Amino acid sequence: MNSLRSRLTIALLSAILPLIVVVGIGLHVFVQSSLIARFDDGLVARARSITNATKFEHGRVELDIADEGSLGLFELRAQPITGTSELIGGSRSLGSEPVEPASAELPTARDVILTSGEAGRSLTVRFTPREDPEGEGDFGANQPIATTPAAPNLVLVVAAKRDELDATVRSLDLAILGCGALLVGGVVASVALALRRGLRPVASLAAEVEAIDASRLSSRVSEGALPLELQPIAMRTNALLDRINDAFERERRLTASAAHELRTPIAEIRAVTELALSRARSATEYQQALRSVFDVSTRMQSSVEGLLRLARIASWREPPNLEPVDIAIVVRDAWDRAMAPALARGVRATFEKRSTTEVQTDRALVTLIAGNLLANAAEYTPDGGDITSEVSRSGERIVWRLVNTASERVRTPDAGETVHLGIGLPLVAAAAAALGATFNQERQSARFTVTLEWTGVANA
Amino acid sequence: MRILIVEDSTNIRESVAQALREAGYAVDAVGDGRQGFIYVQTTEYDVAILDLGLPEMDGLTVLRRMREKGIATPVLVLTARDAIDDRVLGLRSGADDYLVKPFALAELLARVAVLVRRPHGVRSSALRFGPLSIDTVTRTATVNDRATLDLSPREYRVLEYLALRAGKPVTRMELEDHVYDERSQVMSNAIDSAICALRAKLDAAGCHDLIRTRRKVGYVLSSGAGR
Numbered sequence: 008m009n010s011l012r013s014r015l016t017i018a019l020l021s022a023i024l025p026l027i028v029v030v031g032i033g034l035h036v037f038v039q040s041s042l043i044a045r046f047d048d049g050l051v052a053r054a055r056s057i058t059n060a061t062k063f064e065h066g067r068v069e070l071d072i073a074d075e076g077s078l079g080l081f082e083l084r085a086q087p088i089t090g091t092s093e094l095i096g097g098s099r100s101l102g103s104e105p106v107e108p109a110s111a112e113l114p115t116a117r118d119v120i121l122t123s124g125e126a127g128r129s130l131t132v133r134f135t136p137r138e139d140p141e142g143e144g145d146f147g148a149n150q151p152i153a154t155t156p157a158a159p160n161l162v163l164v165v166a167a168k169r170d171e172l173d174a175t176v177r178s179l180d181l182a183i184l185g186c187g188a189l190l191v192g193g194v195v196a197s198v199a200l201a202l203r204r205g206l207r208p209v210a211s212l213a214a215e216v217e218a219i220d221a222s223r224l225s226s227r228v229s230e231g232a233l234p235l236e237l238q239p240i241a242m243r244t245n246a247l248l249d250r251i252n253d254a255f256e257r258e259r260r261l262t263a264s265a266a267h268e269l270r271t272p273i274a275e276i277r278a279v280t281e282l283a284l285s286r287a288r289s290a291t292e293y294q295q296a297l298r299s300v301f302d303v304s305t306r307m308q309s310s311v312e313g314l315l316r317l318a319r320i321a322s323w324r325e326p327p328n329l330e331p332v333d334i335a336i337v338v339r340d341a342w343d344r345a346m347a348p349a350l351a352r353g354v355r356a357t358f359e360k361r362s363t364t365e366v367q368t369d370r371a372l373v374t375l376i377a378g379n380l381l382a383n384a385a386e387y388t389p390d391g392g393d394i395t396s397e398v399s400r401s402g403e404r405i406v407w408r409l410v411n412t413a414s415e416r417v418r419t420p421d422a423g424e425t426v427h428l429g430i431g432l433p434l435v436a437a438a439a440a441a442l443g444a445t446f447n448q449e450r451q452s453a454r455f456t457v458t459l460e461w462t463g464v465a466n467a
Numbered sequence: 468m469r470i471l472i473v474e475d476s477t478n479i480r481e482s483v484a485q486a487l488r489e490a491g492y493a494v495d496a497v498g499d500g501r502q503g504f505i506y507v508q509t510t511e512y513d514v515a516i517l518d519l520g521l522p523e524m525d526g527l528t529v530l531r532r533m534r535e536k537g538i539a540t541p542v543l544v545l546t547a548r549d550a551i552d553d554r555v556l557g558l559r560s561g562a563d564d565y566l567v568k569p570f571a572l573a574e575l576l577a578r579v580a581v582l583v584r585r586p587h588g589v590r591s592s593a594l595r596f597g598p599l600s601i602d603t604v605t606r607t608a609t610v611n612d613r614a615t616l617d618l619s620p621r622e623y624r625v626l627e628y629l630a631l632r633a634g635k636p637v638t639r640m641e642l643e644d645h646v647y648d649e650r651s652q653v654m655s656n657a658i659d660s661a662i663c664a665l666r667a668k669l670d671a672a673g674c675h676d677l678i679r680t681r682r683k684v685g686y687v688l689s690s691g692a693g694r
Contacts, residue, residue, distance in 0.1 A: 263550070270547035271476060274568035278482035281572045285486065299478050387522050 011209065012202050019198045024191060031187045038179045043128070046172050047116040050130035054114065054165045057081055061136040063158035068136055080121070080166040085159050119166060126173065129166035136161055208234050216244060224252040257437065261321060264433040265314045272307040276300050313375045317434060320372065320441040327369035327442060334373065334407055334459075335360035335398040341377035342385075342396070349385035354392050361399040364407075366461050368442050376438050376446075377407075380457055384411040405461045413455035432457075468583050468624060469510070469645045472496040473503030473529065474518040474545065479568075483516065486572045487579065491606045491620045491627075493648035500524030507533055511644055512540045514582045516575075519546040519557065527560050534561040541582040545570070580604055587631040594630045596688065599674045601630050610672040621646060622665045625658070629678060629688035638685040662686055 060072040061083065068085075072078065114132040121127040135158050215228045227248060230241040283296035319325035339358055346356060384394050392412030399406055432448060439446035445460045470492045474480040477498070484496040495510070497503050500521035507515055507529075515533075519526035530542055544562040546553070554565050563585070564578050580592060580603050594601040598611045606623055608616040618626065624646045629637055639658045646661075647653045654660075662678060669677050679687050 266549075267547050270549070270568040271479075274547070274570060275476055275478035275482075277569045278479050278486075278572060282482045282486050285489070285572070303478060389523065 012206055015202050015206075016198055019202075020195060023194050023198070027187055027190055027194070031183050034183050035180055038183075039176050042172055042175055042179075046128060046167070046169065047130060050116060050128065050165050050167060051114065053079055053081070053167075054130055054132045054163055057083065057163055057165065058132060058134045058136075061134075061161065061163075063136040063138045068159065068161065078165075080127075082164045084162045084164075118169070121166065121168065126169050127166050128169045128172070129164055132163045132165070134161055134163065135159070208232075208237055212237055212241060219248065221255070224248060224255055257321060257440075260433055261318060261437050264437070265318075268310055268314065268434065269307065272303045272310070275303045279303075313438075314434065316371065316375075317438050317441060320369070321437055327372065329367045330370060331365050332368050332370045332373055333363075333365045334405060334461075335364045337370065337373050338377050338381070338396055338398060338407060338409075341374065341381045344378065345382040345385040347385075349388060349394065352388075352390040354385070354388045354390070354394060356394045357396070359395075359397040359399075361397070364398045364400055364405055366405055366464055368444070368461070372438050372442055376435050376459065379435055380409055384409060388412050400464070403462060403464045405464050407459045408456065409458075410454055410456045413450055413453050468513040468628065469493040469495070469648060470579060471503065471506050471510070471512045471515040471540075473498075473500065473506075473515065473521060473526065475499060475521050476518070479518075479545075483572070483575065486576065488648075490576050491623055492579070493624065493646055493651065495648050498522075500526060500529045504529045504532055507538055507540055508536065511641075513586075513645060514579050515540050515542045516545055516579070517542050517562075519544060519548060519553075527557065530557075530560045530562060539586070541585055543575075543578055543582055545575075577604065584631065589631060594627075594633075596630065596633065596677060597674065599669070599672075599677060601627060603627060610674060614672055616668055616672055618665070618668065621657075621661050622668070625661045626665055626688075629686060633688045636681045636684045636687045641685070 057070070057072075057078055060070055062069050062071055068083075070083065114130055116128060116130045119127050119129045138158050212228060212233060219226045219228075227245045228241045230238055230245070233241050279296050279299045283293060288296075316325070320327055335358075342356065342358065349356065381394075381396075388394055388411045394409070394411040396410075397408045399408075436446040439459055443461070445462075446457070447460075448455070448457045450456070468491075470487050472480055472484050472487075472494060474483065474496070475498050480496045480498060484494045487494045495506060495512075497506055501523035503515075503517065503521070504524060506512075517526045517529060521529070526544065526546070530544070533540065533542070541563040542561065543564045543566060544557045545566050545568065546557070547568045548554075548557075549567045557565050563582055566575060566578060584590070584592070584603060592602060592604040594603065600609045600612060601607075602609075606627070608618060608623065608626060610616065625642060628642060628645050642658045643653055646658070666678055669675075677689055679689060681687055
């Protein structure tokens with residue numbers, strides 16, 4: 008059972024119900040013992056009356072009481088000296104009840120079965136009757152008393168039926184059971200209600216979280232209305248959603264940029280092949296078409312490889328291959344590959360390196376970034392324009408700044424279609440982020456500036 | 468019909484231009500926005516195909532400046548940007564149609580044909596003048612729905628241009644501008660000879676006096692038979 012409510016219900020009831028049972032049993036024992044004690048008090052009172060009424064006069068034991076029936080069940084016997092005791096008097100209803108031996112602790116109360124077969128309770132008392140030389144009476148007159156004037160030790164057994172006591176105990180037991188059952192029902196209901204109310208914020212939180220699917224990643228769990236104990240969960244959930252949303256957004260931008268980057272070369276291949284196939288062509292025309300397709304597909308291969316590597320790194324499926332990379336050298340190499348179209352149009356290029364510019368980074372990805380930015384600058388810097396590249400270090404910060412004369416092609420800083428070779432600026436930014444670097448682009452009047460910045464670079 | 472292509476991808480530019488030429492259009496093609504803007508200002512094109520990501524001047528800027536200057540040339544935007552927002556932005560900036568890369572040449576040709584007809588209020592691709600029918604999609608002319616006229620590309624272009632402006636006089640200069648592109652070596656009497664050849668073929672097929680000469684103005688295709 009995985010429900011939190013079920014678990015808590017079981018845990019609470021497991022703790023409370025045994026307590027109720029124990030209290031019920033304790034109550035039963037207490038009530039029963041109290042009633043028996045009071046019952047025994049009645050027996051003691053009767054025994055006291057009988058002992059008070061028992062006298063020893065004229066060498067005989069006499070019971071000085073007018074109505075012997077008012078004493079209930081009792082037996083009065085001489086303390087046995089040998090073997091059997093001598094019955095002096097009594098109601099004779101306890102004929103089968105053995106007299107306690109002289110050595111027994113007296114007075115003693117205990118449960119007995121009466122001659123009538125009913126359950127009863129008896130009290131045995133040992134005493135010596137008072138001597139009354141002046142008194143008269145014939146109680147036990149048929150019993151010769153020893154001539155010795157000393158009063159004998161007597162044993163008195165007083166008994167009473169306990170049917171009323173048992174009935175009272177049973178009634179009280181039923182009352183305890185009834186109250187206990189009601190209490191258990193009340194506790195179960197209260198626990199269920201309390202848990203439902205108590206867990207309502209949890210259910211509300213769960214419902215809010217459940218409502219956030221892939222299409223609603225911008226939604227957030229409301230933290231303010233939650234109990235203090237749940238607020239950290241909501242805060243962590245929101246923080247997690249922020250990260251997931253960012254990851255989804257990066258993925259979406261990456262996919263959109265990748266799709267965008269691949270559309271143009273695919274369009275080129277399609278246009279060239281469709282035209283070639285639209286009618287019969289000469290061998291030279293087919294050869295030209297195939298050459299174009301080959302050139303485009305080679306360029307596409309480079310783009311796709313860059314995109315795949317970027318996608319693997321951005322999705323943490325492949326860690327960047329970190330090694331010491333001199334940014335200035337990578338930039339210079341990239342320019343050597345990209346400079347041809349720019350030089351042909353009279354573009355002036357200046358490359359500066361200030362101090363050590365070595366960073367622990369992924370050489371392939373940095374090469375991809377530098378290649379794209381410089382190819383872009385080389386292709387789109389207007390005729391006679393200039394390109395300035397500067398790699399500098401300031402403390403733990405290394406910055407590559409690339410400035411070129413801007414053509415009207417670059418409309419806004421977030422334009423997505425500013426790079427035609429390889430990958431576009433959004434992907435360059437994604438690649439920089441994958442390397443832990445910061446990429447920025449800025450256009451001011453006729454100059455377009457891109458910067459790539461690493462911070463926290465250890466000293467060489 | 469004269470088309471301008473402004474596209475920086477050489478492969479796309481040359482392939483589309485070639486496909487349009489083979490379809491009978493006169494085509495000029497340039498590779499950057501600044502040149503494209505100069506071309507649309509100096510020549511009256513029937514359709515401009517404009518890429519958005521262009522060097523020198525962005526395609527949307529070219530489009531806005533065209534509309535600001537009152538150049539009403541229908542524009543087909545050709546771009547890799549496929550987001551709804553991009554399409555809306557392009558259309559709001561004055562584009563008449565939007566085609567996302569990669570595209571089929573056949574679709575591009577069909578859209579160009581629609582844009583060519585649109586300024587003249589012609590919805591159907593079939594134009595009819597009495598017994599003469601002109602199909603602007605297949606670029607063929609038939610008489611009485613049976614005999615297909617054997618027209619050269621130049622003759623067809625002249626006939627289609629006159630047909631789209633039926634009832635309105637068209638000057639020789641205008642015909643030259645719309646029938647020939649900048650690569651063509653146009654002789655001074657090229658239009659006259661094309662009209663002459665066209666009339667001969669129409670007469671032979673039974674379509675008499677369809678193209679008339681307006682003295683000191685140019686030519687007019689009779690709209691009497693209706694479209």
